[in-house]
Amino acid sequence: MAKKTVVEFVDDLDGKPIEIDDLNTIEWSWRGVDYVFDTSTTNLEKIENGKMAVTTLLSKSTRVGGRRRSGSAPRRAAGSNGSVDDAGDRPVIRAWARDHGYGSIGDRGRIAKHIVAAYYEQAGDR
Numbered sequence: 001m002a003k004k005t006v007v008e009f010v011d012d013l014d015g016k017p018i019e020i021d022d023l024n025t026i027e028w029s030w031r032g033v034d035y036v037f038d039t040s041t042t043n044l045e046k047i048e049n050g051k052m053a054v055t056t057l058l059s060k061s062t063r064v065g066g067r068r069r070s071g072s073a074p075r076r077a078a079g080s081n082g083s084v085d086d087a088g089d090r091p092v093i094r095a096w097a098r099d100h101g102y103g104s105i106g107d108r109g110r111i112a113k114h115i116v117a118a119y120y121e122q123a124g125d126r
Contacts, residue, residue, distance in 0.1 A: 009023050009038060010038070011038065011040050011043060012035065012037040012039060012060045012061065012062075013039050013043045013052070013057075013060050014043060015057070016040070018038065018039075019037075020041050022040050022041050023038060023040075024038065024040070024041060024044045025037075025038050026038075026039060026044070026047075027058075027064075028061070028073050030054070030058065033062075033063060033065075034048050034063070034064045034065040035057075035058070035061035035062060035063055035064060036061060036062050036064050037057070037060055037061040037062065059065050091113065092119075093111055093115065093116060094106075094107065094111065094120045096119050097111070097115045097118075097119065100122075102115050102118075
């Protein structure tokens with residue numbers, strides 16, 4: 001039994017099939033992130049003439065590299081929003097709040113902004 005494999009190229013921008021002679025693979029970068037997409041000569045001309053929005057290119061391109069966002073933000077003291085950036089501080093803040101009469105503090109969930117601010121103020125971390 002014979003086997004035949006057919007490869008069909010599709011324009012990433014409009015979803016239409018592209019002949020191999022009309023295929024353009026474009027590698028580009030935006031704000032330090034690398035992208036790639038395949039397109040026809042017609043669509044490439046639209047891009048080169050400024051008739052295609054960058055948002056369209058971003059949504060239709062495949063990300064292939066570039067900068068990555070860190071999994072964790074740098075640690076800082078409670079800010080104006082009262083958030084606790086370091087998860088390790090949360091149990092300490094909860095215990096401190098219970099010891100200092102801040103009422104019923106659960107073991108999970110958000111800690112009220114005024115409690116976080118009071119903790120850091122008392123700890124001299126601000």
